[in-house]
Amino acid sequence: xxxxxxxxxxxxxxxxxxxxxxxxxxxxxxxxxxxxxxxxxxxxxxxxxxxxxxxxxxxxxxxxxxxxxxxxxxxxxxxxxxxxxxxxxxxxxx
Amino acid sequence: xxxxxxxxxxxxxxxxxxxxxxxxxxxxxxxxxxxxxxxxxxxxxxxxxxxxxxxxxxxxxxxxxxxxxxxxxxxxxxxxxxxxxxxxxxxxxxxxxxxxxxxxxxxxxxxxxxxxxxxxxxxxxxxxxxxxxxxxxxxxxxxxxxxxxxxxxxxxxxxxxxxxxxxxxxxxxxxxxxxxxxxxxxxxxxxxxxxxxxxxxxxxxxxxxxxxxxxxxxxxxxxxxxxxxxxxxxxxxxxxxxxxxxxxxxxxxxxxxxxxxxxxxxxxxxxxxxxxxxxxxxxxxxxxxxxxxxxxxxx
Numbered sequence: 027x028x029x030x031x032x033x034x035x036x037x038x039x040x041x042x043x044x045x046x047x048x049x050x051x052x053x054x055x056x057x058x059x060x061x062x063x064x065x066x067x068x069x070x071x072x073x074x075x076x077x078x079x080x081x082x083x084x085x086x087x088x089x090x091x092x093x094x095x096x097x098x099x100x101x102x103x104x105x106x107x108x109x110x111x112x113x114x115x116x117x118x119x120x
Numbered sequence: 121x122x123x124x125x126x127x128x129x130x131x132x133x134x135x136x137x138x139x140x141x142x143x144x145x146x147x148x149x150x151x152x153x154x155x156x157x158x159x160x161x162x163x164x165x166x167x168x169x170x171x172x173x174x175x176x177x178x179x180x181x182x183x184x185x186x187x188x189x190x191x192x193x194x195x196x197x198x199x200x201x202x203x204x205x206x207x208x209x210x211x212x213x214x215x216x217x218x219x220x221x222x223x224x225x226x227x228x229x230x231x232x233x234x235x236x237x238x239x240x241x242x243x244x245x246x247x248x249x250x251x252x253x254x255x256x257x258x259x260x261x262x263x264x265x266x267x268x269x270x271x272x273x274x275x276x277x278x279x280x281x282x283x284x285x286x287x288x289x290x291x292x293x294x295x296x297x298x299x300x301x302x303x304x305x306x307x308x309x310x311x312x313x314x315x316x317x318x319x320x321x322x323x324x325x326x327x328x329x330x331x332x333x334x335x336x337x338x339x340x341x342x343x344x345x346x347x348x349x350x351x352x353x354x355x356x357x358x359x360x361x362x363x364x365x366x367x368x369x370x371x372x373x374x375x376x377x378x379x380x381x382x383x384x385x386x387x388x389x390x391x392x393x394x395x396x397x398x399x400x401x402x403x404x405x406x407x408x409x410x411x412x413x414x415x416x417x418x419x
Contacts, residue, residue, distance in 0.1 A: 027265050028258075033273040034350065036314070041269065041353070073229035074264065087273050119353075 048115035061110030130283035138173035153399025156214030159251025183214030234398030236263025249366035277346035300371030344375035367391035
């Protein structure tokens, strides 16, 4: 399943997409949990009882602000979450 | 209406229905799904995996009370009691506050399952236009979610936004869809990013001489554009189905169809019960699995 967390507002679209099929047998040892400097990811049991990664609910409406430190202007050349997720399950829309 | 009494134009019709051709006393498994949404609450009862009855009403200020009252409507109409129901699943934003639920499942999974029942197993894209959020969902032939996207950050593109416009125009909400087509030319959409801005714009258009119908048309177009931009992020696969209260507004539905270039699948069921129906069906599948597991263990 592709789970898109985020929102669209007057300034743009801010979504983090997680391909949760890749989480079921995660080959990156859940690296997303520690890679994000703000600890935005968590492991949940989804509606089909699979253990998958998700963006914590309290971050879902503020991704545009919370992720800004990890964007190129914040000094990063690659997103820590996407880089840590070696199966390539995590993508940003912006 | 007496003098001084304020008419509630936003108030939509609540409904309660049971299938009198079915006898629930003959059923092996009775399950219920309770969808406590931000604006409306529904209770659906299924007997042996088939829709038996539902109650759709406005959500009050207490999620547990809304859940209890929604189910009470079906129970009273059918003569059933809570103890007759084998399994209850809560869904919607108040899903964790359903006091008699055995399990909670997100409305995303429940709407996909409900749409699969209501529109058939060829449904692949679902647009749920709820009271205070909007979701675009892809599912497989079993109604299992494969992709989803939601927007609950603002009221534009939601049922609550339409209620605001109904009150502003002083036209009953059920009439808005038909009225939006009674215009000499299709107007430009009002703001689609904020319902407060849309309301201000609508007032401005009225002052500029627009008819009420033309302003409603402009708002319906804005809602359609809003949700189409959402659904286009995940793409549209036929067949396409709309759930939620806005599915009853032809003014928005026809405009969405025009923008997407595809017709929404028709259903004989009430589009508002999709989430609760999906929850009840999840309950039935769980009970079947448990029964099969118990039979296997006993063998």
